[in-house]
């Protein structure tokens with residue numbers, strides 16, 4: 001069942017949710033992009049396709065304290081210093097980013113379960129938002145994601161005058177109860193019309209011809225020594241921007257920080273594009289940028305599907321296409337390796 005909320009009541013809608021739970025919405029970052037901000041009555045919703053950094057930050061934060069050690073004489077005391085998560089709502093998560101949570105779940109929720117991530121997933125409630133104007137960097141359909149039919153606890157579609165909402169889970173139903181007075185039952189004709197329009201755009205997007213049959217399970221031998229990796233990786237600066245904006249990259253480092261009054265163990269995002277990534281006592285297993293570059297794309301297109309029932313570790317969000325300083329990206333890699341119709 002679909003309900004609608006007039007856009008004239010959008011602030012009331014946000015206020016009703018924020019009155020009960022912490023709410024985050026896309027807002028201006030002041031530099032031409034969008035970031036998720038905690039909603040208050042001064043927060044202006046920004047209707048953009050992608051936030052600069054993806055919403056994975058809510059579940060797998062850029063930096064996170066894990067525990068504290070206190071040394072007393074010959075004893076070490078271990079303290080669990082995590083903040084208890086409270087329920088929170090993230091509004092406006094695009095269909096590609098919603099799908100990225102499935103990819104992260106397979107990493108963090110498989111044994112041994114990452115309790116930090118699991119707690120945030122449990123407390124997070126996702127209101128997704130269908131795409132009405134996909135951009136030329138979008139290729140989510142390559143990965144079988146339908147940008148007109150987003151998953152999440154509540155699916156939302158925004159037209160010129162209303163927000164259409166459908167609860168998909170118990171958490172979503174409970175949230176819909178909070179905004180019931182601002183919404184009304186309606187027919188889904190405007191949603192159907194929007195879907196039809198978007199489908200026409202999707203076929204014409206520049207990356208609509210990308211295909212996956214040369215990638216996936218069992219393709220390591222065919223692709224690993226392809227000479228194309230030399231030219232593809234030549235300009236890569238190893239800056240890691242592509243990994244930091246990516247909703248599915250999940251590598252991290254764990255470090256200790258001496259506060260002078262104990263030691264805090266924390267983790268922070270890392271990147272396989274960095275020269276020190278996975279450095280061990282004997283040195284680094286990947287000595288050249290070509291090897292590091294190849295690792296990132298082989299992981300997304302071959303190794304991850306090899307270990308995860310064929311699921312690819314890219315959702316076609318297009319962030320790396322927009323942000324790489326030397327204009328290198330996964331779509332170019334796929335094309336060069338034979339992934340174009």
Ligand code: SF4
Pocket residue numbers: 235236237238239240241242243273323324325326327328329
């Ligand atoms: S591919 Fe681009 S964004 Fe990624 S590390 Fe290389 S230069 Fe940086």
Ligand code: SF4
Pocket residue numbers: 242245246247248249300313314315316317318319320321330
């Ligand atoms: S590899 Fe690029 S297009 Fe794919 S999910 Fe990551 S940032 Fe998005």
